[in-house]
Amino acid sequence: MHFSTISLAAAISTLLIASLSGAQAETCDTTKCVFPACVCPSVNPPKGMDPKTVPQFFTLTFDDAVQAATVPVANSLMSSHRNPNGCPIKGTWFAQTLYSDYSLIQQWYAAGNEVADHTMNHYGTPSSAEITGNRMAINAYAGIPFAKMTGFRAPFLNYSKDTFDIIAQEKLQYDSSTTAVPTDAYWPYTLDYGLANDCWTGICNQTVTAPGMWEIPLHAIMDSDLATANAYNMDAQLYGSESTVSTWLKNNFNRHYTGTRQPFGIYLHPVHVGNATSLYNDFFSWAAAQPDVWFVTNQQLLQWMQNPVPASELANQTYMRCDIPAVGKEICNGLDDTKSGTIDSGLLQMCNFADGSWSTCYGCPVAQPSNSTSVPAAAVAAGQTGHRTPVPSTCAMEWWDPVAAQCLCTSSNCTFTDISLQVPKTTSTTGASPTGTNSKSSAVSSSLTSFGFVVAAVAAGLVQLI
Ligand SMILES: *[C@@H]1O[C@H](CO)[C@@H](O)[C@H](O)[C@H]1NC(C)=O
Ligand SMILES: *[C@@H]1O[C@H](CO)[C@@H](O)[C@H](O)[C@H]1NC(C)=O
Ligand SMILES: *[C@@H]1O[C@H](CO)[C@@H](O)[C@H](O)[C@H]1NC(C)=O
Ligand SMILES: *[C@@H]1O[C@H](CO)[C@@H](O)[C@H](O)[C@H]1NC(C)=O
Ligand SMILES: *[C@@H]1O[C@H](CO)[C@@H](O)[C@H](O)[C@H]1NC(C)=O
Ligand SMILES: *[C@@H]1O[C@H](CO)[C@@H](O)[C@H](O)[C@H]1NC(C)=O
Ligand SMILES: [Zn+2]
Numbered sequence: 001m002h003f004s005t006i007s008l009a010a011a012i013s014t015l016l017i018a019s020l021s022g023a024q025a026e027t028c029d030t031t032k033c034v035f036p037a038c039v040c041p042s043v044n045p046p047k048g049m050d051p052k053t054v055p056q057f058f059t060l061t062f063d064d065a066v067q068a069a070t071v072p073v074a075n076s077l078m079s080s081h082r083n084p085n086g087c088p089i090k091g092t093w094f095a096q097t098l099y100s101d102y103s104l105i106q107q108w109y110a111a112g113n114e115v116a117d118h119t120m121n122h123y124g125t126p127s128s129a130e131i132t133g134n135r136m137a138i139n140a141y142a143g144i145p146f147a148k149m150t151g152f153r154a155p156f157l158n159y160s161k162d163t164f165d166i167i168a169q170e171k172l173q174y175d176s177s178t179t180a181v182p183t184d185a186y187w188p189y190t191l192d193y194g195l196a197n198d199c200w201t202g203i204c205n206q207t208v209t210a211p212g213m214w215e216i217p218l219h220a221i222m223d224s225d226l227a228t229a230n231a232y233n234m235d236a237q238l239y240g241s242e243s244t245v246s247t248w249l250k251n252n253f254n255r256h257y258t259g260t261r262q263p264f265g266i267y268l269h270p271v272h273v274g275n276a277t278s279l280y281n282d283f284f285s286w287a288a289a290q291p292d293v294w295f296v297t298n299q300q301l302l303q304w305m306q307n308p309v310p311a312s313e314l315a316n317q318t319y320m321r322c323d324i325p326a327v328g329k330e331i332c333n334g335l336d337d338t339k340s341g342t343i344d345s346g347l348l349q350m351c352n353f354a355d356g357s358w359s360t361c362y363g364c365p366v367a368q369p370s371n372s373t374s375v376p377a378a379a380v381a382a383g384q385t386g387h388r389t390p391v392p393s394t395c396a397m398e399w400w401d402p403v404a405a406q407c408l409c410t411s412s413n414c415t416f417t418d419i420s421l422q423v424p425k426t427t428s429t430t431g432a433s434p435t436g437t438n439s440k441s442s443a444v445s446s447s448l449t450s451f452g453f454v455v456a457a458v459a460a461g462l463v464q465l466i
Pocket of ligand 3: 199200201202203205
């Protein structure tokens with residue numbers, strides 16, 4: 001059912017799912033799997049905590065290209081909601097390179113949101129070049145440290161054992177590509193004993209082992225409690241009227257909230273949200289009004305998983321705060337440092353290529369990043385006018401002035417040392433001759449969207465798109 005086609009959806013019952021799932025959860029030996037390094041799949045919160053005392057986490061994720069057409073959609077779903085500690089809610093974007101604007105990825109991250117890996121060109125069962133190259137390009141042109149891009153979601157939620165081998169080798173912190181229905185609705189768990197979701201595909205019988213790496217399953221929206229229920233993994237608004245979907249959302253949320261409080265999620269493609277912003281905003285307001293409901297990024301969720309505290313103590317956890325650096329002058333860090341209403345005004349460089357244009361704070365490359373050369377040589381060499389200096393590992397992006405090549409904060413309270421910096425070598429290339437463009441003119445080609453994927457998915461009959 002997880003991947004079910006529209007025609008198959010009614011035929012595959014939750015009963016069938018029940019008989020196939022859960023087996024692997026039992027192979028995880030709780031005496032050998034020791035918290036917090038290892039966490040077995042479980043419908044219950046960690047460390048035997050009483051569900052009534054744990055926060056009801058709510059994750060909001062967005063997938064695919066980060067561009068002028070999609071960022072406002074995501075922001076329109078987040079801007080009017082706050083957590084119990086007064087902080088604006090944050091989301092996780094599984095970003096691809098294709099059609100994305102790197103300066104918008106940087107701004108999304110600088111605002112306190114999470115950026116995770118969704119490959120360069122959005123192929124199912126992606127190659128390591130697709131997975132690694134995406135992080136390298138985002139690091140180079142959006143300035144995000146490798147250590148802060150710790151998550152992965154497979155395009156089309158289509159992965160194999162190889163996919164897990166690749167991301168384990170890259171030492172990512174978590175995957176979020178598997179799906180859960182009520183019978184395998186696990187809290188996040190580590191992959192020391194393999195997968196316990198999507199078992200109907202046979203994946204649980206394969207030796208997917210990645211000790212210490214987390215799995216954060218996508219909890220499907222079920223459209224009824226019956227055995228014939230359909231499971232919608234993403235974009236539930238596409239499958240019913242506003243009032244019908246609103247009822248599904250509340251019923252599914254309540255199942256978590258009044259049960260064992262597994263994190264609840266809404267997983268969206270901004271290009272599909274359309275007129276459903278009010279549906280989701282109303283639902284988020286309704287959920288946020290219930291006691292102990294916290295909207296979190298996947299990284300914040302895993303911070304809590306590793307050191308769980310009662311909901312009453314969450315407000316003051318460092319990772320739930322919402323500090324913004326007070327830089328004071330505009331430095332191309334993805335923030336409106338001067339509060340002028342314009343982010344990085346005049347500081348972005350526009351990179352124009354035959355297949356699209358995008359802007360960046362960190363200097364254009366000579367060619368469009370690709371899965372064979374994810375970080376081409378800089379168009380303007382060091383020492384020449386217009387050169388931009390990449391963020392060094394000793395400075396947080398928010399404090400780095402790429403024009404002056406200067407870190408504006410060197411005290412311990414604002415520096416960021418990327419201790420787990422790991423630059424994969426497979427797709428990096430330098431030394432190409434600087435023939436590319438560095439023009440500051442031309443508009444961003446913001447009209448590009450990832451609709452090509454949507455069409456492909458519909459043609460394949462998938463209930464869950466992309
Ligand atoms: C996943 O991708 C592979 C090819 O990479 C394809 O053969 C398979 O049909 C896809 N599976 C689904 C469920 O889309
Ligand atoms: C790289 O991307 C191209 C399309 O740009 C694709 O055809 C090719 O399969 C990809 N190669 C790898 C190794 O993923
Ligand atoms: C997985 O293995 C078990 C026993 O080892 C078997 O009963 C089951 O049919 C297998 N499931 C799949 C989906 O291959
Ligand atoms: C969006 O528009 C479609 C088609 O006009 C309609 O069926 C649907 O109910 C609308 N959804 C919302 C949330 O308003
Ligand atoms: C959190 O910290 C603030 C001040 O820093 C304090 O006033 C408040 O009581 C604390 N709340 C909890 C729940 O500890
Ligand atoms: C860092 O700490 C110093 C001394 O406590 C303080 O003056 C400064 O404002 C702090 N900087 C930031 C960005 O918090
Ligand atoms: Zn996608």
